[in-house]
Amino acid sequence: MLFPQTNQCREIVNLDGLFQFAPNVEGDAELNDWTQALPKDAVEIAVPGSWNEQLRELHEFHGEGWYQRDFWAPAGWKGQRIRLRIGGTAGNAKVWVDGKAVGGHTGPHLPFEFDLSEFVEPGASHRLTIAVDNTLRYQSLPPGQARREEDRAGFGLGYPDVPYDFFPYGGIHRSVLLYATAMDSIENIAVETDYQETTGVVKVKLRLNGKSDGLSVKMNVDDQAVTLPVESNEVIGELTIGNVQLWSNRNPFLYTLKCELLSPDGALLDVYTLDIGVRRVEVQGDQLLLNGEPIFLKGFGKHEDFPILGKAWAPAVAVRDYDLMSWLGANSFRTSHYPYAEEMLSMADRLGFLVISETPFVSLSERVYTDDFRVQACHVIRELIQRDCNHPSVILWSLANEPYIESDAGERFFREMAETARACDSTRPIMYVAHEWPEQNRGAQHYDLLGVNKYYGWYHETGDIQGSLGKLVENLEAFHQQVKGPIMLAEFGADAVAGLHSDPPVLFSEEYQSDTIEAQYLKVRELPWVIGAHVWNFADFKTAQTINRVGGNKKGVFTRDRQPKLAARTLKRLWNDTDSDS
Numbered sequence: 001m002l003f004p005q006t007n008q009c010r011e012i013v014n015l016d017g018l019f020q021f022a023p024n025v026e027g028d029a030e031l032n033d034w035t036q037a038l039p040k041d042a043v044e045i046a047v048p049g050s051w052n053e054q055l056r057e058l059h060e061f062h063g064e065g066w067y068q069r070d071f072w073a074p075a076g077w078k079g080q081r082i083r084l085r086i087g088g089t090a091g092n093a094k095v096w097v098d099g100k101a102v103g104g105h106t107g108p109h110l111p112f113e114f115d116l117s118e119f120v121e122p123g124a125s126h127r128l129t130i131a132v133d134n135t136l137r138y139q140s141l142p143p144g145q146a147r148r149e150e151d152r153a154g155f156g157l158g159y160p161d162v163p164y165d166f167f168p169y170g171g172i173h174r175s176v177l178l179y180a181t182a183m184d185s186i187e188n189i190a191v192e193t194d195y196q197e198t199t200g201v202v203k204v205k206l207r208l209n210g211k212s213d214g215l216s217v218k219m220n221v222d223d224q225a226v227t228l229p230v231e232s233n234e235v236i237g238e239l240t241i242g243n244v245q246l247w248s249n250r251n252p253f254l255y256t257l258k259c260e261l262l263s264p265d266g267a268l269l270d271v272y273t274l275d276i277g278v279r280r281v282e283v284q285g286d287q288l289l290l291n292g293e294p295i296f297l298k299g300f301g302k303h304e305d306f307p308i309l310g311k312a313w314a315p316a317v318a319v320r321d322y323d324l325m326s327w328l329g330a331n332s333f334r335t336s337h338y339p340y341a342e343e344m345l346s347m348a349d350r351l352g353f354l355v356i357s358e359t360p361f362v363s364l365s366e367r368v369y370t371d372d373f374r375v376q377a378c379h380v381i382r383e384l385i386q387r388d389c390n391h392p393s394v395i396l397w398s399l400a401n402e403p404y405i406e407s408d409a410g411e412r413f414f415r416e417m418a419e420t421a422r423a424c425d426s427t428r429p430i431m432y433v434a435h436e437w438p439e440q441n442r443g444a445q446h447y448d449l450l451g452v453n454k455y456y457g458w459y460h461e462t463g464d465i466q467g468s469l470g471k472l473v474e475n476l477e478a479f480h481q482q483v484k485g486p487i488m489l490a491e492f493g494a495d496a497v498a499g500l501h502s503d504p505p506v507l508f509s510e511e512y513q514s515d516t517i518e519a520q521y522l523k524v525r526e527l528p529w530v531i532g533a534h535v536w537n538f539a540d541f542k543t544a545q546t547i548n549r550v551g552g553n554k555k556g557v558f559t560r561d562r563q564p565k566l567a568a569r570t571l572k573r574l575w576n577d578t579d580s581d582s
């Protein structure tokens, strides 16, 4: 599935904006058939947007929300293939057009689309209904429960009761687009790039929709072109680029790959252009190499989180975040703890940021290592890799954050996730992010490297920055022995309430946060097998209500509205003046 684009063969109608909305609290949707019309007391709500902060009474609504709006399909789309594409919801979605079911999607944050050619008449008005089910269940994505069920122990972390601290926002979080192509069209493009000496190699796998005879595909990059006959719905081509300019964070050089679908008489039926970068990422010994050179990842774990917008794709916030990360000299971030908007990755391609793309598998524990959930998890991994594999900025797949893996079932779960990822993409190393000690990480041997989250000086050795350093090294060393490959300090830091100052530095002061980050960063820079250190978190963010979070998680180096704390200036000094990328 490709990100929709407008060109001479493709047209988009953007359905973002205000939808009618009603929460389906007591099965009213089924009883009164909301696929035809929402109830009279439906309200207006913005898309993209989480529902929880738009309307006060929806703050703790973690159920099924129904969206509806009418739209016109342009008259000029007669004879075209018409698709509906939803960039991402939290959580599962079902879609109807004029009361007829067109399909559904399981799992949050990833795009899905439906062919509406049979449902939509160009030049006519139609009704679109989308139900988004963000019910927190033990084995749902995200897992959790709104209120503690009597027979269940619960995760015990707060209200709602989720096994992680970020707020489980619900809603349609990315754009809702209607787009048209010719009936014979390009459905997907998967690109793998590499190089030998100065020649770039671009392997293209193109999937087509449509069955007309005599079609051909022309692929073109940097004045090199190949034309290939269409013999099945998959066309594979290879192009080379002489004197190739490699993509890197320092020089994010992009080539344009153009793929054209041609009729037997050479007429253009469809065209899609893709920005691609030629680069190689690999793990060798204890190092992570980008284009053959060791790279050290400095940056952040982030969240998609902003007041009122919740987890909505918000271009202005993204622009600000990249501006701030560039100002500090960061070169990378992790899409903790779920896939971020595709637009964010395209910006990283252009701006030169290295991205660890993470699945939504956060805080997995023994209760989810079942056959059913494993099948679902592998499906999500395939969808994620299919979506993100063309981005040169994406250098690593992180398949989970802080799982407990102690049983054989857990070990098998992590082995099969690793095998699935490798089968989908052999060009990027895979990792997951561990915590605690190696004993809780029986899946580690199946991965190329391991991320480790460590809060010495905060949750352990509380208040003792100097005392935290030895423990940190001891713990990272234990993981290094286990994985026999590189280790990344994927999270470290301390909460700081903006404006709270203290000398000597004490917990929650800006000074304590800044000193913790500086001391630990400099310490891990001495360890040759540590290939990166990401501060937790880029910005403060909203959490479930718990007694240890006053107004959210305050480990941000920036406040939730993106104003710097003292640690921001410290990082700017550390990352700009004394630190190289390797």
Ligand code: GCB
Pocket: 164, 165, 166, 337, 401, 402, 435, 453, 491, 536, 553, 555
């Ligand atoms: C972690 C989690 C992250 C939390 C963080 C914290 O280890 O990965 O999601 O927000 O700790 O601040 O407690």
